[in-house]
Amino acid sequence: xxxxxxxxxxxxxxxxxxxxxxxxxxxxxxxxxxxxxxxxxxxxxxxxxxxxxxxxxxxxxxxxxxxxxxxxxxxxxxxxxxxxxxxxxxxxxxxxxxxxxxxxxxxxxxxxxxxxxxxxxxxxxxxxxxxxxxxxxxxxxxxxxxxxxxxxxxxxxxxxxxxxxxxxxxxxxxxxxxxxxxxxxxxxxxxxxxxxxxxxxxxxxxxxxxxxxxxxxxxxxxxxxxxxxxxxxxxxxxxxxxxxxxxxxxxxxxxxxxxxxxxxxxxxxxxxxxxxxxxxxxxxxxxxxxxxxxxxxxxxxxxxxxxxxxxxxxxxxxxxxxxxxxxxxxxxx
Amino acid sequence: xxxxxxxxxxxxxxxxxxxxxxxxxxxxxxxxxxxxxxxxxxxxxxxxxxxxxxxxxxxxxxxxxxxxxxxxxxxxxxxxxxxxxxxxxxxxxxxxxxxxxxxxxxxxxxxxxxxxxxxxxxxxxxxxxxxxxxxxxxxxxxxxxxxxxxxxxxxxxxxxxxxxxxxxxxxxxxxxxxxxxxxxxxxxxxxxxxxxxxxxxxxxxxxxxxxxxxxxxxxxxxxxxxxxxxxxxxxxxxxxxxxxxxxxxxxxxxxxxxxxxxxxxxxxxxxxxxxxxxxxxxxxxxxxxxxxxxxxxxxxxxxxxxxxxxxxxxxxxxxxxxxxxxxxxxxxxxxxxxxxxxxxxxxxxxxxxxxxxxxxxxxxxxxxxxxxxxxxxxxxxxxxxxxxxxxxxxxxxxxxxxxxxxxxxxxxxxxxxxxxxxxxxxxxxxxxxxxxxxxxxxxxxxxxxxxxxxxxxxxxxxxxxxxxxxxxxxxxxxxxxxxxxxxxxxxxxxxxxxxxxxxxxxxxxxxxxxxxxxxxxxxxxxxxxxx
Numbered sequence: 001x002x003x004x005x006x007x008x009x010x011x012x013x014x015x016x017x018x019x020x021x022x023x024x025x026x027x028x029x030x031x032x033x034x035x036x037x038x039x040x041x042x043x044x045x046x047x048x049x050x051x052x053x054x055x056x057x058x059x060x061x062x063x064x065x066x067x068x069x070x071x072x073x074x075x076x077x078x079x080x081x082x083x084x085x086x087x088x089x090x091x092x093x094x095x096x097x098x099x100x101x102x103x104x105x106x107x108x109x110x111x112x113x114x115x116x117x118x119x120x121x122x123x124x125x126x127x128x129x130x131x132x133x134x135x136x137x138x139x140x141x142x143x144x145x146x147x148x149x150x151x152x153x154x155x156x157x158x159x160x161x162x163x164x165x166x167x168x169x170x171x172x173x174x175x176x177x178x179x180x181x182x183x184x185x186x187x188x189x190x191x192x193x194x195x196x197x198x199x200x201x202x203x204x205x206x207x208x209x210x211x212x213x214x215x216x217x218x219x220x221x222x223x224x225x226x227x228x229x230x231x232x233x234x235x236x237x238x239x240x241x242x243x244x245x246x247x248x249x250x251x252x253x254x255x256x257x258x259x260x261x262x263x264x265x266x267x268x269x270x271x272x273x274x275x276x277x278x279x280x281x282x283x284x285x286x287x288x289x290x291x292x293x294x295x296x297x298x299x300x301x302x303x304x305x306x307x308x309x310x311x312x313x314x315x316x317x318x319x320x321x322x323x324x325x326x327x328x329x330x331x332x333x
Numbered sequence: 334x335x336x337x338x339x340x341x342x343x344x345x346x347x348x349x350x351x352x353x354x355x356x357x358x359x360x361x362x363x364x365x366x367x368x369x370x371x372x373x374x375x376x377x378x379x380x381x382x383x384x385x386x387x388x389x390x391x392x393x394x395x396x397x398x399x400x401x402x403x404x405x406x407x408x409x410x411x412x413x414x415x416x417x418x419x420x421x422x423x424x425x426x427x428x429x430x431x432x433x434x435x436x437x438x439x440x441x442x443x444x445x446x447x448x449x450x451x452x453x454x455x456x457x458x459x460x461x462x463x464x465x466x467x468x469x470x471x472x473x474x475x476x477x478x479x480x481x482x483x484x485x486x487x488x489x490x491x492x493x494x495x496x497x498x499x500x501x502x503x504x505x506x507x508x509x510x511x512x513x514x515x516x517x518x519x520x521x522x523x524x525x526x527x528x529x530x531x532x533x534x535x536x537x538x539x540x541x542x543x544x545x546x547x548x549x550x551x552x553x554x555x556x557x558x559x560x561x562x563x564x565x566x567x568x569x570x571x572x573x574x575x576x577x578x579x580x581x582x583x584x585x586x587x588x589x590x591x592x593x594x595x596x597x598x599x600x601x602x603x604x605x606x607x608x609x610x611x612x613x614x615x616x617x618x619x620x621x622x623x624x625x626x627x628x629x630x631x632x633x634x635x636x637x638x639x640x641x642x643x644x645x646x647x648x649x650x651x652x653x654x655x656x657x658x659x660x661x662x663x664x665x666x667x668x669x670x671x672x673x674x675x676x677x678x679x680x681x682x683x684x685x686x687x688x689x690x691x692x693x694x695x696x697x698x699x700x701x702x703x704x705x706x707x708x709x710x711x712x713x714x715x716x717x718x719x720x721x722x723x724x725x726x727x728x729x730x731x732x733x734x735x736x737x738x739x740x741x742x743x744x745x746x747x748x749x750x751x752x753x754x755x756x757x758x759x760x761x762x763x764x765x766x767x768x769x770x771x772x773x774x775x776x777x778x779x780x781x782x783x784x785x786x787x788x789x790x791x792x793x794x795x796x797x798x799x800x801x802x803x804x805x806x807x808x809x810x811x812x813x814x815x816x817x818x819x820x821x822x823x824x825x826x827x828x829x830x831x832x833x834x835x836x837x838x839x840x841x842x843x844x845x846x847x848x849x850x851x852x853x854x855x856x857x858x859x860x861x862x863x864x
Contacts, residue, residue: 032737037376038462039384046462046782082549083377083533089549156584163590164581169367169572172552216349283576285551293373293550 011315015269017309019071019304026190026300036298037080067304076305081297086305089290094309096166097279097286101271102207107210107265115214116221120229121248131218138215143208147281150204162201164283171197205282209275213267214269220263221256228252258328265321273310336699339418345536360589366568366845367863369585370595373550377534377753380511382461386856387573389508391553393856394571395534396511396538398490399430399449400502400505402760404432404849404858407670411502415444415512415539416488417500423468423812425495425807428502430488430501438514438539438731446483451515453481453490455527462783463569466759470501478824499672501763506855514538541566541860550575555859566860570622586611586840592864593848594840599657605840612843613697619754619853620666620835621765622660622714624703626828628790643685643830645721655713660833665820666852667771673762673816679824683762687725698726701749704739705731714832715752746783746790762816763804770796770823789828 034051056062069076076086121133132159154161162168166182175182175189183202228234229252237247276288287306294302351621361367364427374385401414416430427590436444454477456467471493472480475560480491492501493556504510514537518528528537541563542555549714576582581599582594587608605611626633626642633639648662667674705715712733719729729750733738744752757764772786772793773779781787786797793800796819803815823829839848845862 035740046460046464065487067471079549081373081376083530084549092548119404134626147534148578151581151584156588159588163585163588165574166574172554172572173546190768206771279575281581283578283581285548289550289577297373332735 007319011319014310014315015308016068019068019308022063023305024303026061026304027297029300033080033298033300054229058324073309076308077301079294079302080299081294081302084303089302090287090305090309091288092180093285093287096284097272097275099181100202100278100284100286101209101268101275103202103206104209104268104271105137105213105264107206107214107266108267111210112214112223113260117158117225117248117253119218120222120225123226130163130220131222135215135219138212143212143277144281146211147185147205147208147278150208151281154204160200161204162197164281166201166284167198168201200267205275205278205284208278209271214273216267217260217263221260224259227250228255246262258325261324261328262321267316269314272313277326344522350509361592362506362567363844363864364461364567366571366784366859366864367584367591368571368573368593368595369591370573372553372575373577374575375547375549375553378536378544378547379461379529380458380513381459381506381527381531382529383464383508384461384463390851391544391547391555392511393508393557393851394415394542394859395536395540395544396508396510396513398446398510399505400510401506402851402855404851404855405847406453406850407849407854410499414791415449417470421498425498425656426493427489428498430490430848432486434486435561437541438516438517438537439543439558439561440517440537441530441660442514442516443537446510447513448484448487448515450481450702451485451518452512453477453510455518457481457493458508459529461595461735463507463758466504470496470504472608480548480692494577495805495807497804497809497812499812500804503672503745503760507759508856514539514796542571542663545570557860561860563860566710567863568859569630570857583840586842589842590791592842592845594851595837597838597840599659599838602658602838602840610843612685612841614839614841614848615668616837616839616850617661617853618835618837618850619669619671620754621663621666621831622711622752622833622835623829623831624718624750625785626750626751627746627748628792628828629683630701632696633749633828635694635696635702637690637694638696638828639828640746641687641725642722642727643680644687644690645718645725645727646680646832647682647717647721647831648678649681651714651717656657656710658838659836660708662832663834665742666765666793666823667816667830667832668692668761668765669758669809670853671757671760671762671765671811673820675817675820677803677821677824682721682831684721684724691725698727699729700730701753702730702732702752704748705733705752706736706739707733709750709753712793718752733801743788746777746788751788757853762812763800764808766800766816766819769829770819773797785829786852791828794826796826846854 033054034047034056038050051057055066074087079083079086079089082089115131119128122128151163152228155163159291172192175186175191175194178185178188182198183195186198234247234252237251273288275286276292278284279286279289289308291303294306340759343446355644364386369389374390375388376808377383378388378391380396383389383392387451397418402672403409403412414524415433415436417433418429419430421428430447432444438444453467456464457472458474458478479611480484482489511554513532515535518532521528521531523530534547541558541560541561543554545554547553553573557569559565576585579596579598579601583597583605585591586594586605602613606613611704618658626639652660652662662678663669664678664680665675668675702717703715705711719731722729744746766784768785770786772781772791773782774782775787775790775792786793799815799819803819806815839850841848842864844864846863848859850857
């Protein structure tokens, strides 16, 4: 019980700190939010009216207090760019990123974990070399370039996958939005045509993200496994005549699960906030491109709202991986 | 995206496209127009507030106005739209419009003079950024009750003094002239906002298209208005999709998933030219690139130095290299196609002549600072200037900064030199004449930061009076001649060197016909499009 309170307390403090930092950054950035709204040609009276409307005439400490109060109530203010409440915008764009990142990280786990394990077991073999090259390319290739190449080959030349956007233009707004995730919504609506089209659109960007998380997950898995495989208890198990499969999966792998959870949670959090370039290349209207566009247009309420949400995701994923830690690792109890 | 990535991707795409042909292409439906464009500048589509390019594009297709341009004949100037005809009072101050009969809003409500009265008064009362286009005629929130008045089937507007009728009518063709449905708008009013919040994301017009949806940074969908008084448009749906990257737009165009790509860079234009079924259009737009020098600077204030600077610009070199196809040399403040526009471009790079001019007033080597906003082509222009200026002994220090930093200093008259762009605000020559060559009070206290002449501390040497005279001249031809004369003098004496006019290059599916982007004076029109 006490631990729960402590966790809750640390979440609140972290969130307040995050809000404070974003707020300060928003104020010191060399961007004039008023000019961003009214434009260069605005008359002084128009400018002043907008200045007051934003509450910029009040003392900064009052502005911060009001901001925290609003955020607690789920109100991030109104976006200058979209003329809608930022909270509504985030509700609209977040499912797009969630859908993409979830499939991406899932692909990363399914391929990355076995690859890492095999690479560790067959250390120095050709499989290990291949795994290393895959990871290296994943680390060093600009995602931008890789994305465009993917589009060119699989969409432009081969025509195997859908192009930019979440669905083809003819299928926009056909299925009712329940979760905001088109794949889920089209299943709920039993509209298989839209489902297929949405799938053909998500496969490329999700593969790209999956590849990046695969590169990270497989390398971490490999090094965790190597550490275990050189441990004494493994030798003991082998001496006892246990099958190699059992040694690897039942003994060694079991012991790295906990570390892997943290790696995967981190990787997931990265995809949820860091898929900006992927979203731009694929015209994917998610939170990454939302925050970037807002930043470039000095839409500070949107930037702050987006940052707070992304921060919250990080914190939640951290707590989640801590909890799993406790479940899987008896020593942590 | 950094320059390296961009270079890499363009090079790779170019190579790949060169080596292979695309798989069988998809086709958009025959009654649907699909456009890729950057639409992240739309902040509202309320005609009383919208002042960005993509927003004006939407507005032009949704809202009818009293007078408007014919997209198939922009040169003809304004034409009757919701107003069938108009008369001007003897003192030249009151224009009375007679409304076209039988026109209906999308809601089914009739379009009445009362709606026009409401719409124009609303612009003035709301006082949003573009409202100056109307308030420059002396309308205020207090006097609109007497100056903008509906009477039966007519609507009269009375200006504070006599202006050229063409000036007033041209201004009414701007986005703020869009006529909204009073009943629908007022039914959606919240806290006395005259429906401003609601109209930001909804439409209440009588134009050829109805707004079906706008998802910020994603798409705008329009459906045709079958009851449009000008005839139902051939394209029943128009979808404008936000696609940020040029390379992506090109892929979609060549795949046939879109009909029009509006933001192709020079490399992709060159590539798309080779593709089957794709046509490239060049259309002149209103945006100008210019440099200007602050008259508070002792050396830059000398007429010979101002002249010399105009000979220290490598106009052709820039046009033919990095501006490739996207800008054309233009040395006058009125964009080509505007009333009174001229295309005399007397200046070219001539370092010897510049040196002579500088020597004639005993100006030795000196150093100045140029402010540039962070934009690739502007920085490249500044670098070219740095090179050519150096050849005549002028050291140009480039300061690159954000809009706030650079514009703030420019508006405060603190920059030695500014390298920037200017787009006309409304389709009348006064828009640019009024900012480049008009500055009635050059004192620091005047604070006329909206005027470019003021920002450069330039007392216009008599041009202010000529601009004031041109804006009230009622004869169209005489008026055009007056602007030509003003520009001729301006070229010689102004501390501005106008450099280039924007050309918009569009990639289009060959089947798409009659797509007009609006030239330098208005926005895009979808209703004449066929395919």
